[in-house]
Amino acid sequence: MKISKKILTGVVAVFSLLGSYVYAEELLVDAIVKKANDVSLYQGYDCKGKLSLVTVDKQGRKRKRELNVLRKNVEGDTGDQKYYTYFLSPAGVRKMVFMVHKNAGMEKDDDRWLYLPSLDLVKRIAASDKRTSFVGSDFLYEDISGRNIYADTHELIETTKDYYVVKNIPKATENVEFAYYIAYISRKTFLPMKLKYFKQDDICFRVIEVVDVANFVSIQNGKEVVFPTVTRSIARNIETGSFTEMVFSKIKYNSGLKDSLFTERYLRKPPREAIR
Amino acid sequence: MNKIKFVLFKLSILFCVFLFSEKECLGSLADIVSASEIHGFLETRNGYRLQNDLYEKDMSVMDTRVQLEYFGYADKVDFKYKGDFWSDLITEKVEYDMRELWFFSRPSDFMDIKLGRQVLTWGTGDLVFLNDLFPKDWQSFFLGRDAEYLKAPTDAAKISLFFDIGNIDFVYVPKFKSDRYITGEYISHWNGNEKRISGQDVPFDVSKPDDYFKDDEISLRIYRNINNYEYALYGYFGYWKNPKGSTEKGIKTFPLLNVYGASVRGVLYRGIGNAEIAYYDSQDDKNGLDPLVPNSEMRYLIGYTQDISKDFNISLQYYIEYMLDYSAYRQNVKGQNTRHRARNVITLQITRLLMNQDLELIFSMYYSPTDKDCYLKPYIKYKYSDSLSLETGLNVFFGKDEHTFFAQFKNNTNLYTSIRYSF
Numbered sequence: 144m145k146i147s148k149k150i151l152t153g154v155v156a157v158f159s160l161l162g163s164y165v166y167a168e169e170l171l172v173d174a175i176v177k178k179a180n181d182v183s184l185y186q187g188y189d190c191k192g193k194l195s196l197v198t199v200d201k202q203g204r205k206r207k208r209e210l211n212v213l214r215k216n217v218e219g220d221t222g223d224q225k226y227y228t229y230f231l232s233p234a235g236v237r238k239m240v241f242m243v244h245k246n247a248g249m250e251k252d253d254d255r256w257l258y259l260p261s262l263d264l265v266k267r268i269a270a271s272d273k274r275t276s277f278v279g280s281d282f283l284y285e286d287i288s289g290r291n292i293y294a295d296t297h298e299l300i301e302t303t304k305d306y307y308v309v310k311n312i313p314k315a316t317e318n319v320e321f322a323y324y325i326a327y328i329s330r331k332t333f334l335p336m337k338l339k340y341f342k343q344d345d346i347c348f349r350v351i352e353v354v355d356v357a358n359f360v361s362i363q364n365g366k367e368v369v370f371p372t373v374t375r376s377i378a379r380n381i382e383t384g385s386f387t388e389m390v391f392s393k394i395k396y397n398s399g400l401k402d403s404l405f406t407e408r409y410l411r412k413p414p415r416e417a418i419r
Numbered sequence: 420m421n422k423i424k425f426v427l428f429k430l431s432i433l434f435c436v437f438l439f440s441e442k443e444c445l446g447s448l449a450d451i452v453s454a455s456e457i458h459g460f461l462e463t464r465n466g467y468r469l470q471n472d473l474y475e476k477d478m479s480v481m482d483t484r485v486q487l488e489y490f491g492y493a494d495k496v497d498f499k500y501k502g503d504f505w506s507d508l509i510t511e512k513v514e515y516d517m518r519e520l521w522f523f524s525r526p527s528d529f530m531d532i533k534l535g536r537q538v539l540t541w542g543t544g545d546l547v548f549l550n551d552l553f554p555k556d557w558q559s560f561f562l563g564r565d566a567e568y569l570k571a572p573t574d575a576a577k578i579s580l581f582f583d584i585g586n587i588d589f590v591y592v593p594k595f596k597s598d599r600y601i602t603g604e605y606i607s608h609w610n611g612n613e614k615r616i617s618g619q620d621v622p623f624d625v626s627k628p629d630d631y632f633k634d635d636e637i638s639l640r641i642y643r644n645i646n647n648y649e650y651a652l653y654g655y656f657g658y659w660k661n662p663k664g665s666t667e668k669g670i671k672t673f674p675l676l677n678v679y680g681a682s683v684r685g686v687l688y689r690g691i692g693n694a695e696i697a698y699y700d701s702q703d704d705k706n707g708l709d710p711l712v713p714n715s716e717m718r719y720l721i722g723y724t725q726d727i728s729k730d731f732n733i734s735l736q737y738y739i740e741y742m743l744d745y746s747a748y749r750q751n752v753k754g755q756n757t758r759h760r761a762r763n764v765i766t767l768q769i770t771r772l773l774m775n776q777d778l779e780l781i782f783s784m785y786y787s788p789t790d791k792d793c794y795l796k797p798y799i800k801y802k803y804s805d806s807l808s809l810e811t812g813l814n815v816f817f818g819k820d821e822h823t824f825f826a827q828f829k830n831n832t833n834l835y836t837s838i839r840y841s842f
Contacts, residue, residue: 198775206805233805234458234841244647252686254647261567263540269690271726279776406644408581412523412531
């Protein structure tokens with residue numbers, strides 16, 4: 144009797160320890176994912192740069208897209224952002240502007256506009272499946288503007304010398320083409336360095352890999368800060384054999400982009416920041 | 420009204436003075452040259468009618484076109500030129516169309532000015548225009564030219580003012596610019612004088628207001644975005660854009676027209692909804708008694724667009740043209756080819772992108788249940804490479820009567836193809 148009581152106490156103790164360990168790990172993984180999300184999408188008050196996307200299909204045919212991107216975080220901690228995208232090439236889309244007011248809340252769709260200069264037409268674009276191709280490349284819209292961290296459950300499956308390895312399982316499966324994805328998040332910078340997407344049967348069908356990271360020094364709150372930034376990455380579609388290399392250049396943080404840049408005024412007539 | 424015109428005229432002159440009296444004017448020009456870019460395309464577009472048309476050629480469109488575009492900017496000013504040259508086998512001429520030639524400046528935080536030849540668009544309709552009284556070119560659209568050509572350029576001064584409580588656009592056009600209307604040269608149509616379909620066989624005589632600063636147009640828009648719902652009020656003071664009036668001798672005219680309207684656009688359910696209203700106030704015939712001048716009208720539009728799956732969009736609109744003083748109109752036309760009091764049009768557009776968005780399938784439909792006629796425009800665009808694109812499509816018109824808006828073009832139903840090389 145005495146023994147069984149001891150065992151019971153022991154078991155209870157182990158379980159409660161285990162419970163708090165699991166809880167702590169959940170906390171840890173959520174903090175890692177949150178930090179990774181902040182570093183990849185929210186650094187600085189604002190950021191601008193040029194994106195070049197070269198897509199090579201299975202037959203070796205190349206498609207090149209170049210666009211200038213301006214991004215500004217909305218004040219407060221809603222996670223809302225504004226994006227202004229000015230197309231430089233190819234010829235068919237040159238000078239078009241795509242503007243997004245990203246609503247980070249799960250319940251609200253993003254607001255999106257497209258400006259067609261040859262018609263002087265401001266089109267309001269219906270919110271769409273975020274897992275559609277970004278400008279015809281192997282990157283998806285969600286890869287660029289960020290997948291909502293609350294759309295998945297996260298599990299820390301391994302901590303290596305360099306990475307936190309996190310398994311992400313979508314809460315709603317009807318809108319995604321993957322069963323889960325595994326993110327290799329740098330322990331040093333918190334940038335996700337590799338994302339592997341899997342189907343139900345554990346077959347990896349899509350990989351995004353960071354090739355280069357550069358540090359950018361900026362001033363924030365009067366202090367000098369360093370923003371590690373992905374400057375070269377590759378998205379591979381293993382099913383179609385196509386891949387896209389994305390290069391981010393001419394990067395500048397905290398250049399003081401005004402809120403008014405993200406309105407119809409500048410949609411119809413792009414600011415100098417966007418066309419240079 | 421004359422006061423407004425005078426003020427606008429003065430503002431335009433001030434703007435020119437501002438542009439060219441700058442000390443560093445020569446420096447600016449040098450900067451423009453250094454920050455310049457030239458682009459354009461070469462295109463051949465060929466189309467044929469799919470049935471006989473007694474009054475037109477079998478060819479519907481036969482263009483070999485070059486478009487050149489030059490853009491430059493300096494400290495205070497942007498400059499753009501865009502022009503098209505093409506050999507046109509329908510008119511058997513080499514044609515030139517200057518599409519843009521403008522200067523743009525932001526003289527202050529709350530003001531933008533654009534001066535010169537420009538393409539202008541506003542309003543919420545998808546290929547339906549209520550408060551947008553800037554010139555259109557439906558002829559090019561019906562022939563299967565690129566969507567860019569649906570809008571014709573205007574020589575105008577556009578002054579935009581931006582305030583916290585709302586924004587204002589003023590557009591002053593010193594000489595009236597009509598739509599590029601159907602004359603019978605390219606497209607056969609219902610001829611009210613002859614009471615039959617006609618085309619190249621009957622000359623289309625018009626009398627157009629064309630005195631600078633006297634026969635002018637003013638367009639106005641006041642708009643505001645509240646929580647990403649876009650509200651706008653509109654005003655227009657000018658002329659009917661198509662020759663809808665007539666003299667006793669049958670020469671077509673452009674009677675005076677004022678338009679007042681409003682619109683709203685924003686997120687609705689899982690897509691975008693829009694609603695627009697416009698009152699067309701026919702100034703030359705206030706009570707609808709003059710048979711030679713179009714009656715006043717109310718115009719209404721509601722629309723909804725949604726992505727139903729990946730790269731698959733549907734847009735649906737309901738549009739009504741409601742004639743005022745209808746009994747006066749009925750008496751005037753004495754029962755001949757009377758139009759409905761309320762012309763209803765339903766538009767549907769389905770867009771599907773395939774093959775990494777290189778293949779675009781578009782189906783557009785305009786259907787009028789009151790006119791019992793229809794216009795279908797299905798087309799396919801394929802981007803073979805970043806510089807080479809191919810397109811083929813149909814423009815199909817049918818209907819019960821000969822005189823209704825879409826049915827009159829029955830014999831112009833055509834198939835076209837194009838190849839474009841962009842640089």
